[in-house]
Amino acid sequence: MRYKAWSSLGLCAALWAMPTYAATPTMSVLNYQDADPGSAAYPTRILVTPAYLRMDTGDDNGDFVLLNRSNGVLLNVIRSEQRAYRYQAKAAPLSKPQPWQVTQTVKQLAASTQQFTWSVNGKVCGQVTATNSLLPDTVTALQQYWQALAPSQTLTWLRTPVELRDECDLARYVLEIPRLFQFGLPIEDIASDGRTRRYESSREAPLQAELFTVPKAYQTVKLTN
Numbered sequence: 001m002r003y004k005a006w007s008s009l010g011l012c013a014a015l016w017a018m019p020t021y022a023a024t025p026t027m028s029v030l031n032y033q034d035a036d037p038g039s040a041a042y043p044t045r046i047l048v049t050p051a052y053l054r055m056d057t058g059d060d061n062g063d064f065v066l067l068n069r070s071n072g073v074l075l076n077v078i079r080s081e082q083r084a085y086r087y088q089a090k091a092a093p094l095s096k097p098q099p100w101q102v103t104q105t106v107k108q109l110a111a112s113t114q115q116f117t118w119s120v121n122g123k124v125c126g127q128v129t130a131t132n133s134l135l136p137d138t139v140t141a142l143q144q145y146w147q148a149l150a151p152s153q154t155l156t157w158l159r160t161p162v163e164l165r166d167e168c169d170l171a172r173y174v175l176e177i178p179r180l181f182q183f184g185l186p187i188e189d190i191a192s193d194g195r196t197r198r199y200e201s202s203r204e205a206p207l208q209a210e211l212f213t214v215p216k217a218y219q220t221v222k223l224t225n
Contacts, residue, residue, distance in 0.1 A: 024206060024207075025049075025206070025207035025209075026204045026205060026206060026207055027047050027048060027049045027204070027205055027206075027207045027208065027211075028046075028047070028048040028049075028135055028137070028138050028202065028203075028204060028205075029045065029046075029047055029202065029203050029204070029205050030045070030046040030047075030048070030135065030138055030185075030199075030201075030202045031043065031044070031045055031046075031058070031199075031200040031201045031202070032044045032045075032046070032197050032198060032199055032200060033197070033198045033200055034195075034196065034197050034198075035195065035196045035197075036194070036195055037193060037194030037195065038194075041196075041198075042057065043057055043058045043200075044056075044057065044058075044197070045057065045058040046138065046142070047211060047212075048135075048137065048138045048141045049207060049212065050069070050137070051068070051069055051070060051212070052066060052067060052068060052069060052212040053066070053067040053069060053141040053142070053144065053145050054066050054067075054211055054212055055145070060208075060211060061079070062079065063076075063077060063078050063079055064077050064211075065077070065145075066084075066212065066214065067141070067144060067145050067148055069141060069144055072089065072144070072147070072148045073086065073089070073148075074086070074087040074089075074145070074148040074149060075087070075214060075220070076223070077214055077218065082215070082217060082218045082219065083218055083219050083220070083221050084214045084218050084219070084220045084221070085220075085221050085222075085223045086220055086221065086222045086223060087148065087149060087151070087152045087223050088151040088152040088155060088222075088223060088224070089148075089151060090151055091150060091151040091154050092151070092154050092155050092158055094154050094157070094158065094174070096175060097167060097170070099121055100120070100121065100167075100175075101120070101121055101122075102118065102119070102120055102171065102176060102179070103118070103119050104116045104117060104118040104119070104179075105117050106183075109129065110131075112131050112132050112133040112184070113129065113130070113131045113133075113183075113187075114129070114130060114131075114183040115127065115128070115129040115130075116128055116130075116182075116183070118176075118179060120167045120168055120170075120171045120176075121167060123167065123168060123192070124192055125168035125171060125172065125191070125192050126168070126172070126189065126190055126191040126192050127188075127189075127190045128180055128183075128186050128188070128189050128190075129186070129187050129188040129189075130180075130181070130182075130183040130184045130185055130186045130187060131183070131184050131185055131187055132183060132184030132185075133184070134184065134185045134187075134202060135185055135202055136184070138185065138202075139181050139184055139185050142181065142185075143177060143178060143181050146173065146177045147177060149173065150173060150174045150177065152223065153169075153173040153174050154174050157169070157170050157174065166193075168191070168192055168193075172191070185199070186199070187199035
């Protein structure tokens with residue numbers, strides 16, 4: 001049997017004739033179980049695209065927090081009030097408490113999984129188990145979320161009476177945010193005050209663009225601490 005060879009011109013013509021398909025936009029879906037001290041666990045869902053991060057309880061029609069990753073604008077959307085509360089965007093001046101010594105011990109659990117216990121000035125602040133094998137862009141987006149929330153957390157710290165301040169909170173929410181993500185995506189985070197967050201699942205799903213928009217009729221209100 002004789003085979004007819006493709007000429008270079010014929011091959012180019014064939015390639016041009018082949019249909020092309022645009023990649024279907026997707027979003028990362030990450031599910032955790034969170035718990036506060038003395039209360040039952042509740043679901044937290046995190047949706048991530050290159051442009052946005054949304055955090056909610058898994059209800060498409062419920063309240064949610066929305067971060068615009070390009071400009072750092074963070075909104076808390078309350079359906080019952082038809083309002084989107086905008087978090088403080090500018091950090092208040094803050095001097096790092098003295099002394100300020102952060103230490104940690106690290107344990108290798110698997111090739112891509114590490115567990116570390118961290119402390120501030122000798123007080124244990126928590127234990128985090130993290131993996132570098134899952135959702136690297138979501139890890140970046142989560143740090144962007146906490147950095148966007150940090151100015152409001154800073155104001156809360158400054159307005160808290162000195163005797164009630166917890167340096168672990170200041171570290172976790174303001175000064176040491178990257179530390180919690182240093183080994184990748186947290187799959188378990190146990191805070192010293194008893195709060196926990198445990199990874200359940202993650203997947204890529206077709207983009208639902210409507211989940212990353214605030215209804216036009218909603219009023220935007222600037223939050224003040």
